Amino acid sequence: MASLKLTCVVALALLCMVVITAPTAVTSTSCIKVSAYLTPCLSYLRGGSGPSKLCCYGAKKLNGTAGTTADRQATCKCLKSAAGFVSGLNDTNAGTLSxxxxxxxPYKFGPDTDCTSITL
Structure with a gap:
Protein backbone atom coordinates (compact mmCIF):
# COMPACT_ATOMS: atom_id res chain seq x y z
CA MET A 1 0.00 0.00 0.00
CA ALA A 2 2.82 2.40 0.88
CA SER A 3 4.50 1.56 -2.44
CA LEU A 4 1.30 2.39 -4.32
CA LYS A 5 0.98 5.71 -2.49
CA LEU A 6 4.61 6.54 -3.24
CA THR A 7 4.10 5.71 -6.91
CA CYS A 8 1.01 7.93 -7.05
CA VAL A 9 2.86 10.80 -5.35
CA VAL A 10 5.81 10.43 -7.74
CA ALA A 11 3.49 10.31 -10.75
CA LEU A 12 1.64 13.41 -9.57
CA ALA A 13 4.89 15.26 -8.90
CA LEU A 14 6.19 14.25 -12.33
CA LEU A 15 3.00 15.44 -13.95
CA CYS A 16 3.18 18.81 -12.17
CA MET A 17 6.83 19.28 -13.11
CA VAL A 18 6.16 18.43 -16.73
CA VAL A 19 3.36 20.98 -16.89
CA ILE A 20 5.67 23.66 -15.49
CA THR A 21 8.48 22.88 -17.94
CA ALA A 22 6.35 22.08 -20.99
CA PRO A 23 7.51 23.44 -24.33
CA THR A 24 5.44 26.30 -25.66
CA ALA A 25 4.94 24.78 -29.10
CA VAL A 26 1.29 24.24 -29.92
CA THR A 27 0.82 20.68 -31.12
CA SER A 28 -1.75 17.99 -30.55
CA THR A 29 0.66 16.21 -28.21
CA SER A 30 0.89 17.90 -24.83
CA CYS A 31 3.32 17.09 -22.04
CA ILE A 32 0.36 16.25 -19.82
CA LYS A 33 -0.71 13.60 -22.33
CA VAL A 34 2.85 12.27 -22.54
CA SER A 35 3.02 11.92 -18.76
CA ALA A 36 -0.37 10.28 -18.54
CA TYR A 37 0.51 7.68 -21.16
CA LEU A 38 3.90 6.84 -19.67
CA THR A 39 3.23 7.00 -15.92
CA PRO A 40 2.65 3.21 -15.88
CA CYS A 41 6.22 2.84 -17.17
CA LEU A 42 7.90 4.43 -14.13
CA SER A 43 8.78 1.08 -12.55
CA TYR A 44 10.49 -0.16 -15.70
CA LEU A 45 12.17 3.18 -16.35
CA ARG A 46 13.72 2.99 -12.89
CA GLY A 47 15.29 -0.38 -13.65
CA GLY A 48 12.38 -2.81 -13.38
CA SER A 49 12.61 -6.16 -15.14
CA GLY A 50 10.19 -5.42 -17.96
CA PRO A 51 7.49 -2.97 -18.96
CA SER A 52 3.94 -3.85 -17.95
CA LYS A 53 1.15 -4.35 -20.46
CA LEU A 54 -0.33 -1.05 -19.30
CA CYS A 55 3.02 0.67 -19.90
CA CYS A 56 3.26 -0.72 -23.45
CA TYR A 57 -0.37 0.19 -24.10
CA GLY A 58 0.39 3.78 -23.10
CA ALA A 59 3.57 3.89 -25.19
CA LYS A 60 1.69 2.62 -28.23
CA LYS A 61 -1.15 5.10 -27.70
CA LEU A 62 1.35 7.92 -27.32
CA ASN A 63 3.11 6.87 -30.52
CA GLY A 64 -0.25 6.86 -32.30
CA THR A 65 -1.07 10.40 -31.19
CA ALA A 66 2.21 11.83 -32.47
CA GLY A 67 1.13 11.96 -36.09
CA THR A 68 3.35 14.73 -37.39
CA THR A 69 7.04 15.59 -37.20
CA ALA A 70 6.19 18.53 -34.92
CA ASP A 71 4.21 16.21 -32.62
CA ARG A 72 7.09 13.72 -32.42
CA GLN A 73 9.59 16.47 -31.68
CA ALA A 74 7.32 17.97 -29.01
CA THR A 75 6.84 14.51 -27.46
CA CYS A 76 10.61 14.01 -27.42
CA LYS A 77 11.11 17.36 -25.69
CA CYS A 78 8.48 16.47 -23.09
CA LEU A 79 10.16 13.12 -22.45
CA LYS A 80 13.58 14.70 -22.06
CA SER A 81 12.19 17.33 -19.71
CA ALA A 82 10.33 14.77 -17.61
CA ALA A 83 13.34 12.44 -17.50
CA GLY A 84 15.22 15.07 -15.54
CA PHE A 85 12.70 14.77 -12.73
CA VAL A 86 12.56 10.98 -12.46
CA SER A 87 14.89 9.86 -9.70
CA GLY A 88 16.77 6.67 -10.44
CA LEU A 89 16.05 6.74 -14.18
CA ASN A 90 17.77 3.82 -15.91
CA ASP A 91 19.03 5.11 -19.27
CA THR A 92 19.27 1.59 -20.69
CA ASN A 93 15.63 0.82 -19.90
CA ALA A 94 14.53 4.20 -21.23
CA GLY A 95 16.38 3.47 -24.48
CA THR A 96 14.86 0.01 -24.87
CA LEU A 97 11.27 0.80 -23.91
CA SER A 98 10.04 1.14 -27.49
CA PRO A 106 13.44 5.06 -36.18
CA TYR A 107 15.40 6.41 -33.18
CA LYS A 108 16.42 5.34 -29.70
CA PHE A 109 15.32 7.69 -26.96
CA GLY A 110 17.91 8.75 -24.42
CA PRO A 111 19.30 11.79 -22.63
CA ASP A 112 21.39 12.69 -25.69
CA THR A 113 18.62 12.35 -28.27
CA ASP A 114 18.46 15.39 -30.55
CA CYS A 115 14.72 16.02 -30.69
CA THR A 116 15.06 18.33 -33.69
CA SER A 117 16.38 15.46 -35.79
CA ILE A 118 13.27 13.30 -35.23
CA THR A 119 10.97 13.12 -38.22
CA LEU A 120 7.82 11.22 -39.03
Missing part, protein backbone atom coordinates in the same frame (compact mmCIF):
# COMPACT_ATOMS: atom_id res chain seq x y z
CA UNK A 99 11.64 -2.16 -28.57
CA UNK A 100 10.32 -3.98 -25.48
CA UNK A 101 6.83 -2.71 -26.35
CA UNK A 102 7.17 -3.75 -30.02
CA UNK A 103 7.22 -0.19 -31.33
CA UNK A 104 9.35 0.23 -34.41
CA UNK A 105 10.68 3.75 -33.90
Missing amino acids: AKCDLNL
Whole structure:
Protein backbone atom coordinates (compact mmCIF):
# COMPACT_ATOMS: atom_id res chain seq x y z
CA MET A 1 0.00 0.00 0.00
CA ALA A 2 2.82 2.40 0.88
CA SER A 3 4.50 1.56 -2.44
CA LEU A 4 1.30 2.39 -4.32
CA LYS A 5 0.98 5.71 -2.49
CA LEU A 6 4.61 6.54 -3.24
CA THR A 7 4.10 5.71 -6.91
CA CYS A 8 1.01 7.93 -7.05
CA VAL A 9 2.86 10.80 -5.35
CA VAL A 10 5.81 10.43 -7.74
CA ALA A 11 3.49 10.31 -10.75
CA LEU A 12 1.64 13.41 -9.57
CA ALA A 13 4.89 15.26 -8.90
CA LEU A 14 6.19 14.25 -12.33
CA LEU A 15 3.00 15.44 -13.95
CA CYS A 16 3.18 18.81 -12.17
CA MET A 17 6.83 19.28 -13.11
CA VAL A 18 6.16 18.43 -16.73
CA VAL A 19 3.36 20.98 -16.89
CA ILE A 20 5.67 23.66 -15.49
CA THR A 21 8.48 22.88 -17.94
CA ALA A 22 6.35 22.08 -20.99
CA PRO A 23 7.51 23.44 -24.33
CA THR A 24 5.44 26.30 -25.66
CA ALA A 25 4.94 24.78 -29.10
CA VAL A 26 1.29 24.24 -29.92
CA THR A 27 0.82 20.68 -31.12
CA SER A 28 -1.75 17.99 -30.55
CA THR A 29 0.66 16.21 -28.21
CA SER A 30 0.89 17.90 -24.83
CA CYS A 31 3.32 17.09 -22.04
CA ILE A 32 0.36 16.25 -19.82
CA LYS A 33 -0.71 13.60 -22.33
CA VAL A 34 2.85 12.27 -22.54
CA SER A 35 3.02 11.92 -18.76
CA ALA A 36 -0.37 10.28 -18.54
CA TYR A 37 0.51 7.68 -21.16
CA LEU A 38 3.90 6.84 -19.67
CA THR A 39 3.23 7.00 -15.92
CA PRO A 40 2.65 3.21 -15.88
CA CYS A 41 6.22 2.84 -17.17
CA LEU A 42 7.90 4.43 -14.13
CA SER A 43 8.78 1.08 -12.55
CA TYR A 44 10.49 -0.16 -15.70
CA LEU A 45 12.17 3.18 -16.35
CA ARG A 46 13.72 2.99 -12.89
CA GLY A 47 15.29 -0.38 -13.65
CA GLY A 48 12.38 -2.81 -13.38
CA SER A 49 12.61 -6.16 -15.14
CA GLY A 50 10.19 -5.42 -17.96
CA PRO A 51 7.49 -2.97 -18.96
CA SER A 52 3.94 -3.85 -17.95
CA LYS A 53 1.15 -4.35 -20.46
CA LEU A 54 -0.33 -1.05 -19.30
CA CYS A 55 3.02 0.67 -19.90
CA CYS A 56 3.26 -0.72 -23.45
CA TYR A 57 -0.37 0.19 -24.10
CA GLY A 58 0.39 3.78 -23.10
CA ALA A 59 3.57 3.89 -25.19
CA LYS A 60 1.69 2.62 -28.23
CA LYS A 61 -1.15 5.10 -27.70
CA LEU A 62 1.35 7.92 -27.32
CA ASN A 63 3.11 6.87 -30.52
CA GLY A 64 -0.25 6.86 -32.30
CA THR A 65 -1.07 10.40 -31.19
CA ALA A 66 2.21 11.83 -32.47
CA GLY A 67 1.13 11.96 -36.09
CA THR A 68 3.35 14.73 -37.39
CA THR A 69 7.04 15.59 -37.20
CA ALA A 70 6.19 18.53 -34.92
CA ASP A 71 4.21 16.21 -32.62
CA ARG A 72 7.09 13.72 -32.42
CA GLN A 73 9.59 16.47 -31.68
CA ALA A 74 7.32 17.97 -29.01
CA THR A 75 6.84 14.51 -27.46
CA CYS A 76 10.61 14.01 -27.42
CA LYS A 77 11.11 17.36 -25.69
CA CYS A 78 8.48 16.47 -23.09
CA LEU A 79 10.16 13.12 -22.45
CA LYS A 80 13.58 14.70 -22.06
CA SER A 81 12.19 17.33 -19.71
CA ALA A 82 10.33 14.77 -17.61
CA ALA A 83 13.34 12.44 -17.50
CA GLY A 84 15.22 15.07 -15.54
CA PHE A 85 12.70 14.77 -12.73
CA VAL A 86 12.56 10.98 -12.46
CA SER A 87 14.89 9.86 -9.70
CA GLY A 88 16.77 6.67 -10.44
CA LEU A 89 16.05 6.74 -14.18
CA ASN A 90 17.77 3.82 -15.91
CA ASP A 91 19.03 5.11 -19.27
CA THR A 92 19.27 1.59 -20.69
CA ASN A 93 15.63 0.82 -19.90
CA ALA A 94 14.53 4.20 -21.23
CA GLY A 95 16.38 3.47 -24.48
CA THR A 96 14.86 0.01 -24.87
CA LEU A 97 11.27 0.80 -23.91
CA SER A 98 10.04 1.14 -27.49
CA ALA A 99 11.64 -2.16 -28.57
CA LYS A 100 10.32 -3.98 -25.48
CA CYS A 101 6.83 -2.71 -26.35
CA ASP A 102 7.17 -3.75 -30.02
CA LEU A 103 7.22 -0.19 -31.33
CA ASN A 104 9.35 0.23 -34.41
CA LEU A 105 10.68 3.75 -33.90
CA PRO A 106 13.44 5.06 -36.18
CA TYR A 107 15.40 6.41 -33.18
CA LYS A 108 16.42 5.34 -29.70
CA PHE A 109 15.32 7.69 -26.96
CA GLY A 110 17.91 8.75 -24.42
CA PRO A 111 19.30 11.79 -22.63
CA ASP A 112 21.39 12.69 -25.69
CA THR A 113 18.62 12.35 -28.27
CA ASP A 114 18.46 15.39 -30.55
CA CYS A 115 14.72 16.02 -30.69
CA THR A 116 15.06 18.33 -33.69
CA SER A 117 16.38 15.46 -35.79
CA ILE A 118 13.27 13.30 -35.23
CA THR A 119 10.97 13.12 -38.22
CA LEU A 120 7.82 11.22 -39.03
